[in-house]
């Protein structure tokens with residue numbers, strides 16, 4: 001049947017030769033798929049490569065030009081998601097990144113857009129200032145607890161803007177429940193380095209092969225924890241409205257609106273789904289980017305001191321950086337772009353799926369194909385980024401010394417499924433970078449004999465997300481003035 005389809009419709013794009021029945025499963029089960037798939041493009045002389053596994057088709061898109069053509073120009077048919085049967089068992093059918101391209105996704109995406117677009121992202125600025133300054137204060141008190149402070153920054157921000165909930169510590173039971181649920185779900189949706197996410201068929205393999213009873217138990221636990229977090233947060237939001245203490249947030253604003261006018265059918269469920277999605281989408285990714293930034297500042301002191309000189313010249317040392325300073329700090333902007341290019345928290349993005357048969361560059365791509373935008377490959381494309389493994393913010397300047405036009409952050413993905421929180425993410429990451437460089441010198445940690453310790457440069461992948469492995473670095477205040485400024489802010493908030 002497959003051969004008949006190929007003869008009738010034309011060849012599939014090139015790729016490794018499949019083995020009967022299992023297809024390319026062995027080619028796909030690899031530790032670092034981003035670089036490996038990028039190699040396929042060199043080997044097969046094609047920006048798009050094709051593979052199969054147990055009858056499921058996978059298209060790997062390795063170049064920006066092909067991503068633009070398929071995900072952007074042909075967005076109408078390249079915006080679905082591969083359906084993973086485990087999703088419903090875990091109760092994650094309300095997660096926006098996993099939803100199929102239909103009316104319920106449209107409703108959720110519209111809610112996200114209303115709340116996270118560039119203009120709306122400005123409404124979150126007061127909360128971003130508060131959370132970033134809390135983070136810096138905590139760092140100045142206990143710099144060795146960087147990982148915990150970094151987590152606190154992202155989770156406390158996410159639940160504040162979604163539920164108006166204030167996290168007091170990263171050990172908050174509701175945060176624990178959400179994180180454990182996401183961890184367990186990640187293992188089920190992408191066992192064996194994201195295999196089920198790529199090949200939904202595998203979720204149907206017989207019990208004696210997959211041990212689904214264990215999977216079902218884990219799925220039930222993940223679902224229970226997610227429901228516990230969601231319901232507790234909703235109850236908190238309702239109680240805070242009743243007592244007149246509610247802070248503005250997606251959920252509290254919705255509940256208040258609902259009490260005075262009829263909310264659209266299905267909207268309450270959508271608001272709940274968006275809130276939990278935002279928690280999971282906004283936390284791990286942001287944590288990974290900020291951990292990478294601190295690592296790179298410890299590794300590249302010359303980049304750090306150039307940015308600090310720029311900050312000192314533009315802002316001086318009598319106040320902390322503000323969002324209105326952003327356009328006056330081009331070198332810092334280049335650092336933001338380069339950090340986002342150099343490492344990506346989602347190296348293969350989130351897989352899309354094709355809803356109709358398509359023809360591209362003389363190749364046939366069948367309906368239902370899982371389409372992976374290899375962000376890693378595009379961010380390491382030597383034609384666009386010479387010396388792609390070097391950390392060089394200078395690559396974002398033109399010959400006249402001005403920031404160049406390349407301001408597209410590929411790490412946010414593609415087309416109609418592009419990260420809907422990118423304006424919010426950019427704000428929180430940028431302010432963290434600017435404020436960190438104003439307040440601290442990041443350097444290599446030293447051992448007991450005063451020798452510098454190289455920070456650990458490793459990453460590890462859990463599900464689709466790549467995390468920075470913990471490392472040691474030294475974080476020292478640049479001056480008493482910043483310490484006093486942070487202390488004054490903290491006192492004002494209390």
Ligand code: HEM
Pocket residue numbers: 096097098109112116277278281282283285286289345346349350351352373411412413414415416417418419420421422424425426429
């Ligand atoms: C630096 C941090 C972040 C990175 C690198 C990132 C990256 C991504 C990527 C690669 C996708 C998939 C795009 C595609 O399918 O082509 C995505 C989707 C998504 N992101 Fe983000 N993200 C970040 C932060 C955030 C934040 C802060 C929010 C919420 C405020 C958010 C909400 C979402 C949602 C809801 C989706 C699903 C969109 C859909 O399927 O329609 N993300 N993100």
